[in-house]
Amino acid sequence: HTRSSLTINNTIIRSNVAGEDGGGIESDFRGPLLISNSEISGNSAGTRGGAIHHDNSYAEYVILNTVISDNVQSGDDGVVFIRGNYGYLYEDNGPKIINSIVINNEGGLALSGNDEGTIIGNSVFSNNGSFDINIESNMVPVVKYSYVPTIIGTAITSNNISSGELGFIDIANKDFHLTESSVLIDAGTLDISCFTFPETDKDGNQRIVGTAIDIGPYEYLDTDDDDVSDESDNCSSVANPDTTTFNVTNAD
8 A cells, every 4th residue: 555545444454464564554655544443453474564654645634433452562662663754744733543452462562663654543542561652763652532552752741640440341351341430431622633423432422422522443332321331231122111110909
């Protein structure tokens, strides 16, 4: 893929193997790329970018509403490796990782290059080995309203969470829907430069159900207001009825 645009939507990229870079996706091009509503898991690379290896792009690169988990590589770089000089042409319109999850990988996100336009927002980084985000060279990303325990290097940070209960339904089985105890609920922002948010989450459900957008690809839903998430509730779509008393008497 070189200069054309590419959209990867509602796609599962799983259990692939690369001898060198990019176990799941390997890209080296100048055209826009959008990865949305997808899962990239269980891939491996011989060197770096067990999930994604993206090199030398000058166009917008967006990862949105996507789960990246259980990927590995032999090198020390992250399972998501992004390098480029985006700011050279696009200023603030550099790569973005929005409302996504990078979890349970051997290495997290590695950023390299000469760019100040990278934005990471409303995203989760957890249990990724020695680092969740590693920033190299002259890259100075904005990391905001995200769950990030560890950042190596220089970043412009604001309103991030470094601890607390993620509240996923079942991490072991890759169910990253939110339960009512999650610190991610109403903890995100719509203030992302040069980005227009979609109206729906990864499941196609409405975004911003509460007071603010949630962190991660799934919005917390509790349609019957019983303080139990719809994903955990056997009666999620039926509101609790009013209590009515009937007096029944035997009749001849």
